Amino acid sequence: MILPIYTYGHPVLRKVADDIPADYPDLDQLISNMYETLDASSGIGLAAPQIGKSIRVVVIDLDVLKDEFPEYAGYRHVFINPHIVEIDKNSEKVNMEEGCLSVPGLSENVTRYSRIHVQYLDEQFQPHDEWVEGYLARVMQHEFDHLEGVMYVDRITPFRKQIIRNKLRGIAQGKFSCSYKTKLARK
Numbered sequence: 397m398i399l400p401i402y403t404y405g406h407p408v409l410r411k412v413a414d415d416i417p418a419d420y421p422d423l424d425q426l427i428s429n430m431y432e433t434l435d436a437s438s439g440i441g442l443a444a445p446q447i448g449k450s451i452r453v454v455v456i457d458l459d460v461l462k463d464e465f466p467e468y469a470g471y472r473h474v475f476i477n478p479h480i481v482e483i484d485k486n487s488e489k490v491n492m493e494e495g496c497l498s499v500p501g502l503s504e505n506v507t508r509y510s511r512i513h514v515q516y517l518d519e520q521f522q523p524h525d526e527w528v529e530g531y532l533a534r535v536m537q538h539e540f541d542h543l544e545g546v547m548y549v550d551r552i553t554p555f556r557k558q559i560i561r562n563k564l565r566g567i568a569q570g571k572f573s574c575s576y577k578t579k580l581a582r583k
């Protein structure tokens with residue numbers, strides 16, 4: 397089932413999400429709905445708060461980027477209870493354009509470190525402890541930020557923030573158009 401994507405201004409996007417237990421009800425269904433929603437919106441990542449659930453579940457699909465990044469062909473993963481343990485402050489800082497399904501019609505440059513240490517569970521609740529680099533590390537930082545109530549527009553320069561202030565206010569009020577189903581903070 398394709399779920400509506402909660403947009404900028406909705407309070408659920410500003411909450412710190414909770415870890416879930418292994419017996420979380422209908423988790424398989426939730427994950428399959430999240431993949432379906434991600435596919436329908438042509439996104440590369442979706443965090444549960446973006447579908448209105450303040451829990452630590454993220455899906456990432458980098459297969460769509462395989463022309464640019466052949467190493468990500470077939471890359472489709474779910475991350476349960478992910479946490480960034482450490483950001484390698486000695487790694488390269490990369491400035492790159494990002495967008496977000498919860499902020500339709502906008503993209504801005506964000507500077508992020510290129511190497512992070514993450515811990516998470518997979519679908520079988522098996523624990524993983526990894527250092528991740530490159531574009532995947534960027535996508536993970538963007539998605540896992542959602543679980544802390546942080547959005548990429550919080551991480552742009554003060555100058556750009558000033559420039560897009562009215563646009564963000566408009567998005568919060570529903571002044572945008574996009575091809576996928578959304579849910580506003582208020583009608």
Ligand SMILES: [Zn+2]
Nearest residue numbers: 495496497498
């Ligand atoms: Zn996002």
